[in-house]
Amino acid sequence: MDDAAGTRGTAAAGGAGPVGPVGPVGPVDPAVTDVAAAAAARARPPEETYRSAGEWIRKNLFSSRLNSLLTIAFGLLILFAARGLLNFVFSEERGWDAVRTNLRLIFTHAYPEEQYVRIWVCVGTLVVLTGLSLGLFAGRGEGVQLQKISTVMAGVGAAIALGVILREPSVLIGADGAVVRENDDVVRQSFFEAMADRWAWWLAAAVLIAAGVVLRRAVASSKVSISSVPAVEFAVALLALPVLSAWIYPWGHFAFVDGTFIAEPGRTVAMSTKVPWTVMWLLVVAAMALGRLMRRGFDEQQQQRMRIPLNLLWLASPFALYWVILRDPHLEWDRVLSVDIPMGVLFGVIGAGVLWMLTRPGVGELGRIIAIVLLGVAAFNWLAAFFGWYSMLQKARLSFLLLALVALAAHNFAGESIKRRRLVVAWLVLMAIVHYFATLMNAPSTVETPTEALIGGFAVTVIVAVFTIMLSFPLGVLLALARTSRLPIFRVMATSYIEVIRGVPLITILIFFAIILNLFLPVGMEISLIASATLGYTLFSAAYLAENVRGGLQSVRRGQFEASDAVGLSTTQRTVFVVLPQALRVSIPPLVGQMIATFKETSLLAIIGVFDVLRMANSVIPAQTQFLGIKREGLLFVSVVYWIFAYTLSKQSQRLERRLGVGER
Amino acid sequence: MSISDATVAVSEELAARDDMIVCRDVDKWFGDFQALSGITATIKEQEIVVVLGPSGSGKSTWIRCINRLEAHQNGQIIVDGIELTNDLRNIEKIRSEVGMVFQQFNLFPHLTVVDNITLAPIWVRKKSRPEAEELAAALLERVGIPEQAEKFPGQLSGGQQQRVAIARALAMEPRVMLFDEPTSALDPEMIKEVLDVMEELARSGMTMMVVTHEMGFAREVADRVIFMEGGEIVEVGTPHHFFTDPTEERTKLFLSQVL
Ligand SMILES: Nc1ncnc2c1ncn2[C@@H]1O[C@H](COP(=O)(O)OP(=O)(O)O)[C@@H](O)[C@H]1O
Ligand SMILES: [Mg+2]
Numbered sequence: 001m002d003d004a005a006g007t008r009g010t011a012a013a014g015g016a017g018p019v020g021p022v023g024p025v026g027p028v029d030p031a032v033t034d035v036a037a038a039a040a041a042r043a044r045p046p047e048e049t050y051r052s053a054g055e056w057i058r059k060n061l062f063s064s065r066l067n068s069l070l071t072i073a074f075g076l077l078i079l080f081a082a083r084g085l086l087n088f089v090f091s092e093e094r095g096w097d098a099v100r101t102n103l104r105l106i107f108t109h110a111y112p113e114e115q116y117v118r119i120w121v122c123v124g125t126l127v128v129l130t131g132l133s134l135g136l137f138a139g140r141g142e143g144v145q146l147q148k149i150s151t152v153m154a155g156v157g158a159a160i161a162l163g164v165i166l167r168e169p170s171v172l173i174g175a176d177g178a179v180v181r182e183n184d185d186v187v188r189q190s191f192f193e194a195m196a197d198r199w200a201w202w203l204a205a206a207v208l209i210a211a212g213v214v215l216r217r218a219v220a221s222s223k224v225s226i227s228s229v230p231a232v233e234f235a236v237a238l239l240a241l242p243v244l245s246a247w248i249y250p251w252g253h254f255a256f257v258d259g260t261f262i263a264e265p266g267r268t269v270a271m272s273t274k275v276p277w278t279v280m281w282l283l284v285v286a287a288m289a290l291g292r293l294m295r296r297g298f299d300e301q302q303q304q305r306m307r308i309p310l311n312l313l314w315l316a317s318p319f320a321l322y323w324v325i326l327r328d329p330h331l332e333w334d335r336v337l338s339v340d341i342p343m344g345v346l347f348g349v350i351g352a353g354v355l356w357m358l359t360r361p362g363v364g365e366l367g368r369i370i371a372i373v374l375l376g377v378a379a380f381n382w383l384a385a386f387f388g389w390y391s392m393l394q395k396a397r398l399s400f401l402l403l404a405l406v407a408l409a410a411h412n413f414a415g416e417s418i419k420r421r422r423l424v425v426a427w428l429v430l431m432a433i434v435h436y437f438a439t440l441m442n443a444p445s446t447v448e449t450p451t452e453a454l455i456g457g458f459a460v461t462v463i464v465a466v467f468t469i470m471l472s473f474p475l476g477v478l479l480a481l482a483r484t485s486r487l488p489i490f491r492v493m494a495t496s497y498i499e500v501i502r503g504v505p506l507i508t509i510l511i512f513f514a515i516i517l518n519l520f521l522p523v524g525m526e527i528s529l530i531a532s533a534t535l536g537y538t539l540f541s542a543a544y545l546a547e548n549v550r551g552g553l554q555s556v557r558r559g560q561f562e563a564s565d566a567v568g569l570s571t572t573q574r575t576v577f578v579v580l581p582q583a584l585r586v587s588i589p590p591l592v593g594q595m596i597a598t599f600k601e602t603s604l605l606a607i608i609g610v611f612d613v614l615r616m617a618n619s620v621i622p623a624q625t626q627f628l629g630i631k632r633e634g635l636l637f638v639s640v641v642y643w644i645f646a647y648t649l650s651k652q653s654q655r656l657e658r659r660l661g662v663g664e665r
Numbered sequence: 666m667s668i669s670d671a672t673v674a675v676s677e678e679l680a681a682r683d684d685m686i687v688c689r690d691v692d693k694w695f696g697d698f699q700a701l702s703g704i705t706a707t708i709k710e711q712e713i714v715v716v717l718g719p720s721g722s723g724k725s726t727w728i729r730c731i732n733r734l735e736a737h738q739n740g741q742i743i744v745d746g747i748e749l750t751n752d753l754r755n756i757e758k759i760r761s762e763v764g765m766v767f768q769q770f771n772l773f774p775h776l777t778v779v780d781n782i783t784l785a786p787i788w789v790r791k792k793s794r795p796e797a798e799e800l801a802a803a804l805l806e807r808v809g810i811p812e813q814a815e816k817f818p819g820q821l822s823g824g825q826q827q828r829v830a831i832a833r834a835l836a837m838e839p840r841v842m843l844f845d846e847p848t849s850a851l852d853p854e855m856i857k858e859v860l861d862v863m864e865e866l867a868r869s870g871m872t873m874m875v876v877t878h879e880m881g882f883a884r885e886v887a888d889r890v891i892f893m894e895g896g897e898i899v900e901v902g903t904p905h906h907f908f909t910d911p912t913e914e915r916t917k918l919f920l921s922q923v924l
Contacts, residue, residue: 560771
């Protein structure tokens with residue numbers, strides 16, 4: 001109806017258009033007022049609004065004969081597919097108990113029961129960080145419309161009802177009255193009887209639809225004074241539902257005690273699972289509340305400043321959680337006191353001295369020369385270690401390299417003593433962190449596991465993916481910069497690296513790193529399977545990331561380079577402050593695509609013998625005596641878990657794109 | 666004044682004390698194509714020079730050689746007593762003394778207006794952030810858009826963007842400002858706001874070299890006009906001489922086309 005009026009208005013406007021200007025002089029023509037109305041309407045872009053669902057359906061699905069035909073055909077196809085899926089998922093033959101009971105196995109494999117608290121500490125840390133970030137930064141002014149919630153509730157209810165009808169009864173009576181299919185001695189005499197068995201589903205559907213309708217009415221009659229609820233809070237509150245279910249629903253019980261798996265289907269979850277999950281939920285709520293409180297207490301600028309430490313915590317957390325908590329390093333204090341600490345202090349002090357000298361106001365060209373010499377020495381250290389001429393400790397080599405790199409950038413901090421001091425302090429902090437983690441990484445783990453893999457399941461998937469993404473990103477950016485550099489030596493090295501890696505299948509690289517790498521390493525140095533696999537993934541992924549970043553670099557206009565040069569920025573400054581930010585922004589979609597690919601490619605870990613989540617579903621669970629041969633359920637579940645993570649990543653990337661789009665040209 | 670008059674000013678030393686830009690026999694090729702041939706000119710301190718000429722005559726190429734966005738192959742370019750050679754330190758020094766404003770603004774789209782202006786002062790001049798921000802605020806006031814500091818370039822009109830670009834160049838406290846057709850990418854109603862800023866800058870005693878097609882600006886603000894064609898300087902003179910009584914045929918032809 002609205003639309004009809006609109007059309008009339010437009011038609012009138014078209015016809016009366018030329019008359020418009022003389023309107024005031026001539027007799028008052030109703031068409032003229034129409035023109036004004038149409039003009040007013042045109043001031044805003046015409047927005048398609050529909051009065052009812054029926055109208056939407058008529059306009060979008062059945063607008064023409066062909067469209068109607070297509071709608072019906074694809075509608076039937078979808079119903080058919082849904083029916084097939086429902087019959088698969090809800091068939092009495094499905095052993096979902098295998099998945100439910102083995103949830104702990106799927107996510108963490110054989111992590112020893114008595115040390116499980118470490119896993120909870122890790123999850124808890126991440127949960128607190130998430131809560132703080134959400135509380136401080138998320139959902140500023142975003143809300144979910146109550147009306148939308150009511151629609152979703154009713155929609156889910158309707159979908160459940162449809163599903164219940166769609167799914168075939170497991171027991172069918174043929175036209176002649178004979179039983180076509182039966183299950184567990186239950187013989188339903190009719191379709192209605194089979195439907196009646198599903199009363200719980202019917203009830204759920206009815207409750208949801210009713211609740212949706214009631215809520216909608218309440219909102220429409222404005223009996224409820226609010227029209228929306230805060231989105232983030234709402235989502236966190238919803239999380240209470242699965243947590244609550246752990247106390248009520250018999251998900252099954254799994255434990256790994258004294259080297260044996262205990263799997264008991266049909267039992268409620270053990271206290272050691274229920275309580276931590278409840279605690280986790282409380283933690284996220286508390287952290288979010290704290291974040292909100294801080295947000296209220298801080299002004300805009302202070303909030304922005306909070307971003308830095310919080311993001312640093314996020315960045316540091318994988319390293320700390322993995323090497324400090326999950327592995328629980330066993331430190332030999334004699335060695336720590338006699339070697340590790342003195343070496344760290346030595347590098348800190350000498351490096352600080354070098355940097356202080358290199359940032360003297362008048363140091364000029366000499367500084368660059370010294371930095372390049374340092375870089376040469378650092379590179380030579382690695383070579384020497386590789387060929388076994390002399391071998392410094394890994395840590396020393398790494399520190400040397402870092403010193404050279406920081407020295408290269410030192411001239412940016414030359415001049416005022418406040419800047420010089422800042423650089424020196426940053427160096428000391430860097431050394432403290434690097435030496436701390438290096439020491440922890442080199443120490444053996446106290447967590448004893450029956451299998452070679454420390455932890456398995458989805459945890460290992462996440463660990464490998466997170467470290468690969470974190471390490472390959474900077475490497476990829478450096479490679480892209482090298483490939484577009486003016487210096488031929490960098491260009492040739494980067495190009496050959498990228499082209500070689502891109503020409504080799506990932507699985508070959510993984511097998512090389514998993515099996516052969518240890519043979520190449522200098523005597524006395526060993527590297528765990530997960531670490532070598534991560535290294536392989538990192539080198540592989542970096543080559544692809546580099547190509548994505550290079551695409552972004554090429555999209556930066558020449559004028560940006562010229563403007564940077566014209567205001568006197570050095571090449572490094574130009575790259576860091578002008579070119580890279582723009583290049584990375586453009587390459588967010590392909591970069592995230594590559595990250596998602598990396599995440600999914602971790603499933604190849606199963607092939608080199610790591611107990612990752614895919615291997616759990618594909619071979620570990622089907623080998624358990626209780627669940628012999630049950631494979632499809634696990635695979636379906638694992639696919640869903642992968643999908644949830646990949647989809648979340650891609651959604652977040654879209655959000656990031658939108659947020660950074662502010663300054664787009 | 667003629668070309669030879671301009672070069673007389675150069676004595677035995679590199680350049681006279683108040684010579685800001687000295688070009689001697691500058692040649693520049695793009696491949697086989699000679700874009701500049703034998704450019705010789707001197708620009709004094711506080712002088713406003715407008716460079717005119719048909720499209721493709723080498724105006725941009727010349728002005729870009731002066732801060733080494735393009736490298737010349739023959740001849741000498743001396744800016745504020747420093748000769749432009751391949752020596753990186755000289756290039757850096759000259760670039761921080763010479764401000765440039767481009768036809769396409771070339772603002773950094775990912776940075777706010779104030780960050781655009783403070784980037785170079787902080788990292789090249791090593792100013793502290795509050796100091797640089799104070800300077801930026803003063804400059805935005807000067808170009809007439811103090812209220813736009815927190816916006817991104819994409820949210821500004823063309824005229825506002827070009828004024829930000831001028832402020833960004835001024836933030837380095839340059840001794841010379843180069844303008845390469847600063848108003849050519851602007852809608853007509855925005856040209857004046859940019860020209861006003863440039864006029865104010867000229868009155869404040871800045872040395873300026875301006876490539877433009879705004880004849881009004883040339884007539885009223887310029888101390889001298891240089892006319893180029895085919896990569897050569899054809900005629901040099903005061904605006905009065907240039908617009909009323911040009912000597913060269915080619916100049917007359919050009920003027921008859923544009924006026
Ligand atoms: N990067 C380049 N490569 C090749 N030729 C160029 C390049 N830049 C400019 N030219 C040529 O040099 C001549 C002078 O160009 P330019 O200085 O931009 O002229 P103007 O600014 O006077 O219009 C033109 O013929 C142009 O085609
Ligand atoms: Mg030009």
